[in-house]
Amino acid sequence: MSTVSAATAGGPPSASEDTVLSVDHLVVEFKSGRQRVHAVSDVSFQVRKGETLGLVGESGCGKSTTGRALVQVQPPTSGSVNYLGQDLSALSNRQLRKVRTKIQMIFQDPISSLNPRRRVKDIVAEPLVIWKRGTKDEKADKVRSMLEAVGIDPDTAGDRRPQEFSGGQCQRISIARALMAGPDLLICDEPVSALDVSVQAQILNLLADLKARFSLTMVFIAHDLAVVKNVSDRVAVMYLGKLVELAGSDDLYRSAAHPYTEALMASIPEPDPEQKSAHKALSGELPSPLNPPSGCRFRTRCPYAAPLCAEQEPLLREVAPGHQVACHFPLVGGKADTSAAPNPAD
Template identity: 50%
Template sequence: MSAPLLEVEGLSTTIGAARVVDGVRLELARGETFALLGESGCGKSMTALSLMRLLPPAGRIEAGAVRLDGVDLLRLSEAEMRRVRGARLAMIFQEPQTSLNPVMRIGAQIAEAVRLHAGAAAAAVDARVLELLRAVGIPDPERRAREYPHQLSGGMKQRVMIAMALAGDPELLIADEPTTALDVTIQAQVLGLLKTLQQRSGLAVLLITHDLGVVAETAERLAVMYAGEIVETATTAAFFAAPAHPYSRMLLESLPTADKRGARLAAIPGRVPPLDRAFTGCRFVERCPRALARCAEQLPPWHEAGAGHWVRCHLWDADLVDTATVAEPAVAEDEQVPVGEDAAPLLEVADLKVHFPIHRGVLRRVVGQVRAVDGVSLRLRPGRTLALVGESGCGKTTAGKALLQLIAPTAGSIRYQGHELAGLGHRRMRRFRKDLQIIFQDPHASMNPRMLVGDVIGEGLQALGLARTRPERLRRAAELLELVGMPGAAVERYPHEFSGGQRQRICIARALAVDPRVIVCDEPTSALDVSVQAQILNLLKDLQARLGLSYLFITHDLSVVAYLAHEVAVMYLGRVVELGRVEEILERPRHPYTRALLSAVPVADPRAERRTLRLEGDMPSPSAPPPGCHFHPRCPEARPECALAYPGARQLSPTHRVHCIRAEEGDAPST
């Protein structure tokens, strides 16, 4: 057996008083994809930065060895390490928007990396830049090389980051959450690209992620990390067949799927413990439903759970328990109240349009329109969840804000309980604000950091005159915090003192403060860990069952749609292309775009066989939509007549509508 490309032994890293990486051991072979997974705050990214020796100023590697092809990187000087970074060991950072220089053209940024690692002449550098852009699948590389980062989509920016990482032909690529918050179609492109590059050059990839579906589809082996240490390591097939650690099993149980629609997700209580404290036993003990007395007192040793499968857990002691019977407690089913499938619509939207003018020249003349929303029709019934899905830039968020009159519609009708909202001024709209609320995508950005949580939640009560005194608002805020599973004492704290999941709960409490009937949920679980996502989804279902709330749930995560939604509207370039009950859309999709979205969703089962319908290119600009069907330039089933006129609605059932000329040609192809 050949020696591993990367060997990590006993790696320990501190940042101030916190031991963020503690005794990590792993090996990575040439050409292999190894996944490091776990919740935010577990130390995954700090492990990667330790391998690259790119720690923040307060960071320090306390112990261990990191051998790349036999050379211990921790013993190299900084000058020697600079020659390794990029040339032999490269990294794709988590957020391409903040990793790229906003005032440098794309080509110049890649050229900088090429010159640093190859030292080529100017003509050779330019040729290498174009070669790298082609290698990562960017069309028209000559034009793209002259553009700035803000002119590229999220997927394009991620491809540029990959191109920069490949400039020095590295042997090992560290990919830190390379697909977080990307659309499933773009995610499929990026993962497919990494796999192609591996096959072509024998590149080894250390993939850092919390997405179990991505791990199942891309990695050969994996390690589960919790609170700075690795608690389980296995082949991907063995892990998904029988996860050994309670933490691993609860991560898998937290995943939302269609077959869990009638039950609560097995959310992991609590949060990752702070890493600045000394641990005497298992670090997961406070959150573990199977904890034993010794778990809090003794560090668990490693146990072999199978061939190449190791777990750090007392439950695998042979004298304690038959490991084959270790299982999580049954998940209780929701006590669902009947929802109004046949009830009259609470909110009706007809031919909604939101166009933004394009101004140019000194006189700021209007030279065109961005058709962000271009004729959307929806119905939302009491106690129901309508999911609005599609790629970034398709107009989902704009449509949601227009429903609440946070953005003025250009045309169309919005009727709430028979009252027309479109065209109402701020004063006349005020009486409806109480019933119509929103949960914004980014909880951190949507709260004033200088306001206490109690004042953040009570702001709506004050604005609408529902609670005139501050003590009254704080009492209400404390009650709402208890309702969403947080202590009432949190009213006296600031938003930055809470985790991402807790901040999202605060935003939900703020939306509930005025007793609404309709809540627009704009990507409320995007970029959250699966465990925190499960807590939020359970909470939303509980509140809907208890209060009869109606949700317009904006998302690109179709696994969440399968679990939570009753109806689904699929949106592309400002228009709804398919609408129906969740079973109709997920089991019998008729529009090629819907089928492509569904086929691109990673499945947390390495044994699953599926064919990904990969969409080439990016969504066209809403300022210049293509003639005919907007999707036809990317559609694998397009015909010449698709470019002639936008297809009218085909009513496939009383609840299932699709805009496609091929919608009635028998059953949809299997995905």
């Protein structure tokens, strides 16, 4: 296989048989006047069957755009999204609609993603109505069992409208709707960021249960690394449109190699007053994607930035099995050695 040499050289791992979703060199651009904004620039990753891949980063890093490009809600400018071997960007609208029954999305704001004028049972039944699945009674049964599965009482809730529910309940209803068509792949775009911590825990547990019950594969997008780590098997960290680190969740926590990942972890408030001020807040804001910094895009905020970082863009390479990082001077044991010669692979 020709891909073997690429893998040993530190390139992205080749697609294996259990890959459900394969994203290759994804680029999404938006026009802004005469300029072009690279919201997502050259991102590649794979999602294996049954796993949860977390996508994490600050607002504006392109994580939501990536999520939307996966379902082709936002058509990619270049690159491909392969779902079970099918290139989604090559499909016609009709074919795409059909594939989307298998790839569903949950959005951040649970209240605005539900039609306020419709009843809960009609909202949840809609996927079946669109695809003309089942008789009226079968549909009603399916709605009932799905509402029960997400922890909503179908008898009291079915005839009510979204405004009568709290944010957490609305998110449960959106999840029920997303699961009605029987998807394999669920893309969750910040599903808990608008919720209280107590409700957040309920929804995260619910997603874990449903994932097991319906054998789902998930892509989970959020800005809080603690939340992402809790639900994900592997985590991809994005910064200004680029993938900067990709590793197993526990691996990432134990040995974060990118300074940005380290900073993201440090900014999470720990519910423990004894852990005082170990963290250093990341200074500054995300630079404008219209005019990204030369070389490494994170260098303007990186505490370890060296001259090389401004000159050359670091490529994503493997530092340990299954652990990729795009940094000239990856952290080892929480320290960067900028005096050492960078990896010749760069």
